[in-house]
Amino acid sequence: MSGNRLIGVGVGPGDPELVTVKGVNALRDAEVVVVPVMDTLEQGRAEATVLHYVSADKVVRVVFALNERTDRARREAAWDAAGRRVAELLRAHSAVAFATIGDPNVYSTFTYLAQTVAELVPGTVVETVPGITAMQDLAARSGAVLTEGTEPLTLVPVTAGAAVLKDALEGPGTVVAYKFGRLAAEVATALRETGRTEGAVWGSALGLPGESIRPAAELAGLDAGTLPYLSTLIVPAPRDGGRGGKL
Template sequence: MGSSLSSKLVGVGVGPGDPELVTVKGVNALRAAALVVVPVMAAPDGTDGGERGRAESTVLHYVPEDKVVRVVFALNERSDRQRREAAWDAAGQRVAALLREHGSVAFATIGDPNVYSTFTYLAQTIAELVPGVEVETVPGITAMQDLAARSGAVLTEGTEPLTLVPVTAGAAVLKDALAGPGTVVAYKFGRLAHEVAAALRETGRTEDAVWGSALGLPEESIQGAAELGDAPLPYLSTLIAPARRESGRGGKL
């Protein structure tokens, strides 16, 4: 039985969905932990919604199912802050209990654990509940890197800045970023696809922009931003609007 003095929580980035994009270090961390926790979407009543998420599907390529523990998070809750935080607290209590019992727990998160990840909130809660716990993270491939590789879009050149915007903050934030210099990446824009398309048109950034969803999965979709319509897209859709590049090779060095 583990003690708080020897407890270790490791946030492991498992990439955007393609199991081949989990790093060797990530696989080793998943296999070394006593248990692997995966986040599960909450049903309306707050219980396990039953859906197998992207992180869980990826983890099961590398560890046996009996080592995986599903923990409910209100991942789809945007309007009820109280309900969302109650879910985080309950998840923290559950993971804290697992740490006390088993000593080492890995938490698998899509993308990278330090980029818009649920792991951030979990780690803060665990630090309060399990004094002396050791917290580590293992970086993962992000959706913007995978989309760039699959679409041929270049994220940055020379001195170009890179701006990452979660569209859950509102399309106005994205429009401000598109009006500035450099490449702009938008995460989680599926529900506001029509507003994103309008922002691209208004800032003249549609032509070279590309969006993708379900990267590395059978239902993968990668299209030019000119194809964006009024219909909502999958929530985890990613957009890349490359910097305006008028000069030749190395012109921005």
């Protein structure tokens, strides 16, 4: 039995100042910090953030086929290979951290990694350190209020299809959409058809040099090919402007 620790550390949406103290301590305390990279090997947000807090010689880059959206078998093969690599590291070290953008329990590759590693190294203790999410960062930077009183909050990945987003928009409360960059036209249509365009805002590269925060009304005129895949949309709940009415 191993008993060694695999820690998924949420490092936020990209701004290195949005890593929690607990997250920084977890990165520094681990013997090895794994960062996911695409098979094209360019530096990702997680790696860039981690390097603000730990030295490069402590970081191990592990390839995930993150740029592959259509070939499920290829994606799963990459996840399996990454799991085997991290399992090797875990057998040699008592604590291995895996840095993931956002939060490790919200649409994170850490989920797949932890499942694979736990099977390969029995006795592995899996832990997570929560991270600030893109919707929280966009809300703070744009002034959009995510929820008030008894309003529900619905989070959808637009990779599941624009119809899923439209269904959410037809319901109550605030809707947040992740990963919609390549479906900007469909998102604009869903907003228009549900009457939810006004007050909605989208953002990308939050806290980074290429940061963009704009009204969702502008989506209809944009080329989806120019929008980052990791774009975030906030559609606030319809509100009457009163105070405390929903408490």
